[in-house]
Amino acid sequence: MSTIAAFYSGKSILITGATGFLGKVLMEKLFRTSPDLKVIYILVRPKAGQTLQQRVFQILNSKLFEKVKDVCPNVHEKIRAIYADLNQNDLAISKEDKQELLSCTDIVFHCAATVRFDDHLRHAVQLNVTATQQLLLMASQMPKLEAFIHISTAFSNCNLKHIDEVIYPCPVEPKKIIDSMEWLDDAIIDEITPKLIGDRPNTYTYTKALGEMVVQQESSNLNIAIVRPSIVGATWQEPFPGWVDNLNGPSGLIIAAGKGFLRAIRGTPKAVADLIPVDTVANLTLAVGWYTAVNRPKSTLIYHCTSGNFNPCYWGKMGFQVLAAFEKIPFERAFRRPYADFTTNTITTQYWNAVSHRAPAIIYDFYLRLTGRKPRMTKLMNRLLRTVSMLEYFLNRSWEWSTYNTEMLMSELSPEDQRVFNFDVRQLNWLEYIENYVLGVKKYLLKEDMAGVPKAKQHLKRLRNIHYLFNTALFLIAWRLLIARSQMARNVWFFIVNFCYKFLSYFRASSTLKV
Ligand SMILES: CCCCCCCCCCCCCCCCCCCCCC(=O)SCCNC(=O)CCNC(=O)[C@H](O)C(C)(C)COP(=O)(O)OP(=O)(O)OC[C@H]1O[C@@H](n2cnc3c(N)ncnc32)[C@H](O)[C@@H]1OP(=O)(O)O
Ligand SMILES: NC(=O)C1=CN([C@@H]2O[C@H](COP(=O)(O)OP(=O)(O)OC[C@H]3O[C@@H](n4cnc5c(N)ncnc54)[C@H](OP(=O)(O)O)[C@@H]3O)[C@@H](O)[C@H]2O)C=CC1
Incomplete structure (x- = not known):
């Protein structure tokens, strides 16, 4: 029996951000490996017209939870959704719910955050710093609490090149930032944001760093650990790839690339693409929860959950593998044939943005207008280019994360736990992973059926023919214009025609002779 799975049996666990990408996978793994756990409390807010119960129902009835129902048929009874809004200072938890959480919780996994790069500093501070502080305050009043696991990001210190498993101080104390957000108006916050975030690229990484400082300040009273994942991607193995x-x-x-919208990105092919599968992050987090509770380390341990130093993949190679996967698994109704490349130069990027992104969008919108429909491609393209520009920072740099604690934890696990809670990415085959990722995007994000693949392939063939036809027509028009204007072009043209004529005559004469 797995020691970690046994540890979570009979436990009451509180998860924030359980409706998010990582939270769902964490919860699924807990139910699947420790079906005897007592209860999972999840802090949820109503969203998109759905009540808490409807949201929970939707999660439990999703494909992700199919295997859970076999091993834990009463999963519905073991999950308790608690109304909470991390946007509010007291987290908006009712008195009764708070009392229950305080008296029953054994372990806390704090995953909730705003992960938007462009969030207003006030909102990002509220979610990633103040809410963390509030939760820690609650945790300090939980008599049974064995461990508090905080999910941060490997990029909280992305202003450094080499990052150790330590908490780096920010120039301004989190408490001062939290206080100032209460009385400064939005315009002033906008003005000081670039100065505060300094050499970090966005409010997300800055507020996650502040969140870590808050955790450190509370660490004397609590048994805390921090997990820092890099770029979290689709599942590698569990519950399915x-x-x-x-x-x-x-x-x-x-x-965007598979549908043919994205044709070029400013990225460094040789920079490390530090992707980490979401199930690996969940496994490491659960192992950290066990280790922290059982061994009660003297100081707050930080665990880097990254792939670059164990099994590096590079953006160039990854891009190539993604494009190769589109050959086997094409997306339906593509706008253009998938082809994209990394460029390292700003001028080339601008050229490709104009020629390969904006121009086709304008032409397509013109066609939509002509056919009496509403133009939409230019708007979509502008949004895509804005998104790409925000991700570029991470596509043009490599970081080194020390992984001493993560390796130490791996060595502390029994062979059975190393298998059940596998976070050893040295075993990851990138080619296979990327192919499954593309397949997953098609199935679970785009909701496309595999039965449509032959039709999608035919559509891509048609797009290829249109592409060839368009390029040939463009070349002929350009050539015709050139011949009309330049004597030299005319001479080249006559030379080519003459050469072809002679070649054909020679060919015809020699074949007649043979007969
Ligand atoms: C050879 C070439 C190869 C080619 C192959 C190419 C592939 C291989 C290469 C791969 C390179 C990967 C690089 C990753 C680097 C990541 C680094 C992360 C590092 C930090 C990690 C962390 O620790 S941090 C967690 C991650 N945190 C984010 O990663 C949030 C980012 N993001 C935002 O901060 C917001 O996204 C931002 C941007 C403000 C926009 O904001 P925005 O308001 O403009 O847009 P929204 O995202 O809100 O989306 C508005 C609506 O567009 C819909 N939509 C959006 N994209 C859509 C789409 N592609 N197709 C259809 N629909 C789409 C969406 O569904 C919404 O629909 P609706 O409005 O109906 O809900
Ligand atoms: N994804 C990634 O690439 C990486 C993520 N991380 C970290 O991992 C953690 C989880 O990220 P991920 O799962 O990807 O993020 P998601 O955006 O998928 O999930 C965020 C979660 O936080 C919840 N949340 C946000 N605002 C509130 C609020 N006001 N009140 C209550 N709950 C709220 C969301 O609830 P709701 O469903 O209601 O919106 C959701 O459950 C975060 O701490 C993130 O910083 C670290 C590195 C990389």
Whole structure:
């Protein structure tokens, strides 16, 4: 029996962000490996017209949870959704619910966050710093609490090149930032944001770093650990390969490239693509929860959940493998044939943006207008280019993360736990992983059926023919214009025609002789 699975049996676990990408996979793994756990409390808010119960129902009835129902048929009874809104200072948890959480919780996994790069600093501070502080305050009043696991990001210190498993201080204390958000108006916050975030690229990485500082400040009273994943991608193995349910990280760009919208990105092919499968992050997090509770380390341990130092893949290779996967698994109704490349130069990027992104969008919108439909491609393209520009920072740099604690944890696991809670990415085959990722994007994000693949392939052939026809027509028009204007072009033209004529005559004469 797995020691870690046994540890979670009979436990009451609190998860924040359980409706998110990582939270769902974490919860699924817990139910599947420790069906005897007592209860999982999840902090949820109503969203998109759905009540808490409807949201939970939807998650439990999704494909991700299919295997759970076999091993834990009463999973519905073991999950308790608690109304909470991390946007509010007291987290908006009712008195009764709070009392229950305080008296029953054994372990906390804090996954909730805003992961948007362009969030307003006030909102990002509220979610990633203040809410963390509030949760830690609650945790300090939980008499049974054995461990508090905080999910941060490997990029919280992306302003450094080499990152150790330590908490780096930010120039301004989190408490001062939290206080100032209460009285500064939005315009002033907008003005000071670039100064505050300094050499970090966005409010997300900055507020996640502040969140870590808050955790450190509370660590004397609590048994805390921090997990720092890099770019979280689709599942590698569990509960099945390729599962993904949001557009963050590479997923949105895979769709954009597969549908033929994205043709070039400013990225460094030789930079490390530090992707980490979401099930690997969940496994490491659960192992960290066990280790922290059982061994109660003297200081807050930080675990880097990254792939680059164990099994590096590079953006150039990954891009190539994604494109190769589109050959086997094409997406339906593509706008253009999938082809994309990395460029390292800003001028080339601007050229490709004009020629390969904006121009086709304008032409297509013109066609839509002519046929009496509403133009939409230019808007979509502008949005895509904005998204790409925000991700570029991460596509043009490589980082080194020390992984001493993660390796130490791996060595502490029994062979059975190393198998059940596998987070050893040295075993990951990137080619296979990328293919499953593309397949997962098609099935679970685009909701496309594999039965449509032959039709999609035919559509791509048609697009290829249109592409050839368009290029030939363009070449002929350009050549015709050139001949009309330049004596030199005319001379070249006559030379080519003359050469072809002679070649054909010679060929015809020699074949007649043979007969
Ligand atoms: C050889 C070439 C090869 C080619 C092959 C190419 C593929 C291989 C290469 C892969 C390279 C990967 C690089 C990854 C680097 C990641 C680094 C992360 C590092 C940090 C990791 C962390 O620790 S951090 C967690 C990650 N955190 C994010 O990753 C959030 C980012 N993101 C946002 O911060 C917001 O996204 C941002 C951008 C503000 C826009 O914001 P925005 O408002 O403009 O757009 P929204 O995202 O809100 O989306 C608005 C609506 O567009 C819909 N939509 C969006 N994309 C769509 C799409 N592609 N196709 C259809 N629909 C789409 C969406 O469904 C919404 O629909 P609706 O409105 O109906 O709900
Ligand atoms: N995805 C990635 O690439 C990486 C993620 N991480 C970290 O992992 C953690 C999980 O990320 P991920 O699962 O990808 O993110 P998601 O955006 O998928 O999930 C975020 C979760 O936080 C919840 N949440 C957000 N705002 C509130 C609120 N006001 N009240 C209550 N709950 C709220 C969301 O709930 P709701 O469903 O209601 O919106 C959702 O459950 C985060 O801490 C993130 O920083 C770290 C590195 C990379």
